[in-house]
Ligand code: ADP
């Protein structure tokens with residue numbers, strides 16, 4: 043292949059080498075730099091005395107070991123040394139050894155008297171050359187040693203691949219054919235939607251020509267979005283396993299080091315390795331560690347190093363051809379904080395959601411992780427799945443393992459139901475802070491809350507049509523009602539009020555049917571408040587401040603374009619509007635009390651219910667809307683709608699009320 047020749051390894055320029063060379067040069071200069079100014083010749087004592095009597099000697103140093111150094115006048119050097127031209131700064135010198143100090147002194151005094159020697163005679167201690175050498179070099183040794191030590195520590199130490207020379211190398215783990223048990227889609231339980239989407243990637247890797255022949259471009263990247271432990275890494279590995287290609291695994295935080303340029307150089311190295319192994323998959327976990335949106339405010343200064351790394355990643359992704367066979371799969375649980383540039387077409391343009399498993403999916407996951415265990419008759423997958431709301435796949439794997447350990451500790455022959463219950467308790471106890479794991483009571487509260495949203499939106503003409511309601515925690519929300527927003531460029535006051543009423547339906551249901559309200563509605567309230575302010579201050583939709591827009595374009599200006607009194611009026615109007623809608627919601631809920639209760643019960647049981655289920659309870663929705671057809675045909679509705687409006691408009695995607 044042609045590009046084989048291009049891959050000949052060039053010695054790579056790296057900062058480490060640069061530092062080493064500079065350090066070495068300094069060391070050499072320091073050690074030997076000033077020695078070259080001497081021109082030295084060894085002579086017999088008699089020869090030396092002769093030189094002194096001839097008057098060639100400028101000054102003499104006698105050392106304690108009777109060594110002697112005699113500096114020769116420069117203009118006499120020609121007689122002593124064969125060569126005549128002596129470079130500037132060079133001191134010609136003759137060294138010798140004296141027999142008797144007394145005799146030598148007497149000799150020097152004589153020569154002084156008769157004027158042959160005019161210089162000075164010094165006594166000195168013989169410099170300890172070896173010691174001197176050590177003293178010269180030791181500080182350098184220490185400094186270089188400390189430096190190497192730090193480098194080693196900082197570049198991750200373990201794994202045997204750290205070290206000074208490897209800072210710029212990518213730390214990617216390579217799972218090649220054969221060095222790992224193959225993971226396939228069978229190992230990933232549930233996540234049918236996500237699997238469906240990544241199957242396409244497998245196809246691209248296996249038969250690229252099918253796509254390229256038609257002129258299509260194979261995607262370069264896919265982003266797996268979901269909370270930790272839901273099997274994103276597993277899914278990416280399964281893609282590699284199914285396509286039978288090597289798999290590079292790396293975490294976004296591996297790119298981040300203290301040294302400038304290291305992250306970018308690691309990205310480069312990763313892609314270089316990947317190109318050699320293509321077709322292959324690069325998996326970057328926690329991409330948000332490098333991919334967070336770059337600083338918007340130029341005054342604040344940003345994390346330049348992270349930005350460099352991100353830029354390098356973008357460059358690399360643009361750099362390889364679409365059919366070079368590299369597909370980058372990244373995982374994050376916060377797609378919203380990623381830099382927009384990463385999500386652009388040709389980079390991570392596919393987002394695949396990997397959510398916490400619902401009841402049925404949890405059963406599937408249990409099946410996978412129970413299969414290697416020796417189980418007692420008492421274990422029922424169904425009960426286990428019911429007992430573990432909010433557990434991720436990783437939590438479930440953990441439960442199974444923990445149960446086996448507990449059983450072993452009690453010297454049981456097989457793992458029984460009680461072991462699993464204990465394991466679940468332990469995981470919940472240990473996990474509370476880590477992931478969202480709900481108690482039965484909380485689950486009920488959330489079900490009543492979400493059923494409230496669903497009921498109200500069902501009976502309000504202008505509320506967005508419901509798609510599904512879940513009580514599976516997702517991101518920071520504990521449950522969610524999904525709506526399909528209508529595609530519209532302008533929104534009427536009635537539509538907004540109905541939406542507000544539906545959003546308040548969660549809290550209203552809590553108050554009406556549980557008796558006390560909870561923090562679970564905070565998100566809703568925040569939205570409602572913003573929306574009401576938008577309607578009143580910007581859209582002029584209140585009676586008292588009709589047709590006035592106080593929209594302030596400059597977000598950094600803190601001056602309000604209205605008076606204190608108006609501010610008060612706005613506040614009052616907002617209060618009034620929200621209160622009215624809240625009362626309206628409670629009213630509606632009381633009216634449909636039975637239906638709501640049934641819905642909540644169904645939600646507790648199934649965790650996810652769809653519009654059809656709601657229809658079975660309440661009957662057909664009195665109003666049909668064209669958005670249902672839109673939903674059937676296409677999910678990407680209303681891309682630009684939200685921005686076109688001055689008021690707070692929920693996102694373009696299916697709207698979610700927590
Ligand atoms: P993530 O990358 O989303 O944080 P991982 O893929 O590392 O999660 O999952 C960790 C472990 O949890 C996996 O190795 C597997 O044992 C288990 N696991 C998670 N999700 C699933 C699933 N859907 N099916 C089977 N096992 C799963």
Ligand code: ZN
Pocket residue numbers: 491492495545548549562563566699700
């Ligand atoms: Zn809510």
